[in-house]
Amino acid sequence: MKRRDFVQMSGLGAGALLLPTTMMGNSIAAEALLAPGMDVIVKKRMADVALNTAKSMGATYADARIGRYLNQYVFTREDKVQNVVNTESFGIGIRVIANGTWGFASTNNVTEDGIQKATQQAVAIAKANSKFQKEPVVLAPVSGQGEVSWKTPIKKDFKDVPVSEKVDLLLNANAAALENGANFVNSALFMVNEQKYFASTDGSYIDQDVHRIWPTFGVTAVDQAAGKFKTRQAMSAPMGMGYEYMDGLASEKLDGAAGLKLYRNSYDMVEDATTAAKQAKEMLTAKSVDPGKYDLVLEPNHLGLTIHESVGHPTELDRVLGYEANYAGTSFATIDKWESKDFKYGSDIVNIVADKTQVGSLGAVGYDDEGVPCKQWDIIRNGVLVNYQAIRDQVKMIDQNESHGCCYAQSWNDVQFQRMPNISLEAGKEAYSVQQMIKDVEKGIYIAGRGSYSIDQQRYNFQFGGTVFYEIKDGEIVGMLNDVAYQSNTQEFWNSCAKICDQSDYRLFGSFFDGKGQPPQVSAVSHGSSTTRFNGINVINTGRTV
Known part of the structure; x- marks a missing residue:
């Protein structure tokens, strides 16, 4: 077996084992995903504890991010469910500038006492780091946004869709692949909801509700006589949408070359799996390219x-x-x-x-994770x-005075930095x-x-x-x-x-x-x-x- 083919065949299953544990949080029941999070009024009060504590300790800037991160991942292979993963992570991250230097600390103890202690730690870290800081941090200005909110414009929240419906979809896609010539197939659904609250001493209090979804599969056809196999991966794209992406019937289908079915706005997983099985079989006898x-x-x-x-x-x-x-x-x-x-x-x-x-x-x-529109x-x-691509403490290096708004942290427990x-x-x-x-x-x-x-x-x-x-x-x-x-x-x-x-x-x-x-x-x-x-x-x- 070629290493390349082995990696392709085993990648989806390995991916389930290599998911970033720092952002997944604690395992919960599927119905617990529907539990309401902290009220926005309480979030503002908790964030103000961090901002006021930081200022009282001499910080010239502070921001606080209260995050609730919900994940649901469903994995299947052929006619079996391999795993259903539901997780929740909740906490607060506090970032400060003191003595011209960044400091950061976080805690999952989202109480006034827990937040005060984490903020004190962030300021202490900044002051300790300042001994080695050669130039003070300079932030590009940003106007305080006041109290605002933003939400991914979804039509169907994945949390409202029963797990059984998601499993049935994956197993139907698997069955379609097997019926059309595949010998093996695995499939998965990755669904994410980030509930993020950002507050800063600039005067911003921003509540955001972000949704993402990724359906995917791998189909393998085997030629036992020749001792070889070929794999075709899904033609889906991960999207910033709700579960409506999986409706299929609403899919805007585009004709690629050679009858290839491509998708926009929603995705027909069963149709793609059917095509994938046929193409994987075709690959077994396709000619090798001339360089x-x-x-x-x-x-x-x-x-x-x-x-x-x-x-x-x-x-x-x-x-x-x-x-x-x-x-x-x-x-x-x-x-x-x-x-x-x-x-x-x-x-x-x-x-x-x-x-x-x-x-x-x-x-x-x-808004990004620095409160920049x-x-x-x-x-x-x-x-x-x-x-x-640059953020608030970078744009001065290219003689600009406005952040591009591309700062992000994967969770409340991580410091935000420039992301693509x-x-x-x-x-x-x-x-x-x-x-x-x-x-x-x-x-x-x-x-x-x-x-x-x-x-x-x-x-x-x-x-x-x-x-x-x-x-x-x-x-x-x-x-x-x-x-x-x-x-x-x-x-x-x-x-x-x-x-x-x-x-x-x-x-x-x-x-x-x-x-x-x-x-x-x-x-x-x-x-x-x-x-x-x-x-x-x-x-x-x-x-x-x-």
């Missing part, structure tokens, strides 16, 4: 991961400045390239925006690098469909879905795989391919971007557990795009050895 230069037609569910790794991470300002070097590396997109105002990150049609407000996206919130801003405009907002490629301005794009390709490959990837620590040289691959010859799909991966460097790749389909093809990809920082935290982020063509990209055969 060489190809024009690549990349659909959004695939391209999103490439955007994430080659644009999202290298434009995080803390990574650019070297703060992430010990854990995740640095960035080729250095300050001097931005200062030049003419660094060609991509071709003229490449316009990439950061956005924390996009409806349905994983990163959509009203969220917004959209340019990262790349007409192919030129024009900005980074939604990073998306704008759709083409002219009417142009996937079918038209394929007709314009003489020698190419259509790639859909996520796959394995590798990228260096500067986010420059990379290799990406995918889920399914189809050969394009003289403007037509001629058959499925195996063993495809493409190699390039970030600047060369984005400068090869030749055509982008219009808004009617625009969809979101998502990363539900994106890691960063020491100690590590995860966050959820989406990447939107339409199907896009990149000309003359080097394709290798991953099944051949030298």
Whole structure:
């Protein structure tokens, strides 16, 4: 068995074991998810205890985050339920500036006494750290928001849906896969509700209710005579939506190449599992790719991961400045390239925006974890690098005086820091469909879905795989391919971007557990795009050895 195939087959089950325990909390019964949390009036009173205590001890700034984090995860395999996980985590995190230095402490004892003690600890930590602080922390100004609230615009709360209904959906998807040629199938539903209350000495009291959902599966077909197998992962995207995403009937289905079914706004899991089983069987007899230069037609569910790794991470300002070097590396997109105002990150049609407000996206919130109203801003405009991702104590380093509103902590127990907002490629301005794009390709490959990837620590040289691959010859799909991966460097790749389909093809990809920082935290982020063509990209055969 190849290591790559083993990782693909076992990844979903392993993921259940490797979920971030720091954000999961205590196991509870499913019905306990419906219990009301702390009243907003009480939250304000508790937050004021932290803010007043911090100020009385000499802090020049303080914020408090009271968080209730609810998770429900359902796992199945073939005709069996493997696990149902329900968790709740509740507590408060207090961050202060004292003597020009940050301090942070947290507690799950959300009482006046518990909050006072945690705040005292945060201030003490800040003062101790100030002995080593070379320059005082300078925050970009933000107006106090007063008492405001924001909620993900959901139609159906996952907590109101019986577990039995969720199990039935997964098992029906499994059965559909098995009926259509799969030998093995596992499936899962990840559902998250963050109930977050933020207060600061700037005068903000912000109550937010954030929802996310991710359905996924892995289907495996086996050729016992040949002693090989192929796996096809789900074409779903994690979304910032409620359980209405799973309704299926409301799904806006888009036709990809080669009859591939793709989804927007809601997801038909049974249909996708049916298609997946048929495609996994087709992969068993598909020909292996001939290495060489190809024009690549990349659909959004695939391209999103490439955007994430080659644009999202290298434009995080803390990574650019070297703060992430010990854990995740640095960035080729250095300050001097931005200062030049003419660094060609991509071709003229490449316009990439950061956005924390996009409806349905994983990163959509009203305010970040510093109380900054969220917004959209340019990262790349007409192919030129024009900005980074930065928060209140960073923007002065790039001569700006307004936070981008992209600060986040995975729980009340973790300090907030700069995290990737939604990073998306704008759709083409002219009417142009996937079918038209394929007709314009003489020698190419259509790639859909996520796959394995590798990228260096500067986010420059990379290799990406995918889920399914189809050969394009003289403007037509001629058959499925195996063993495809493409190699390039970030600047060369984005400068090869030749055509982008219009808004009617625009969809979101998502990363539900994106890691960063020491100690590590995860966050959820989406990447939107339409199907896009990149000309003359080097394709290798991953099944051949030298």
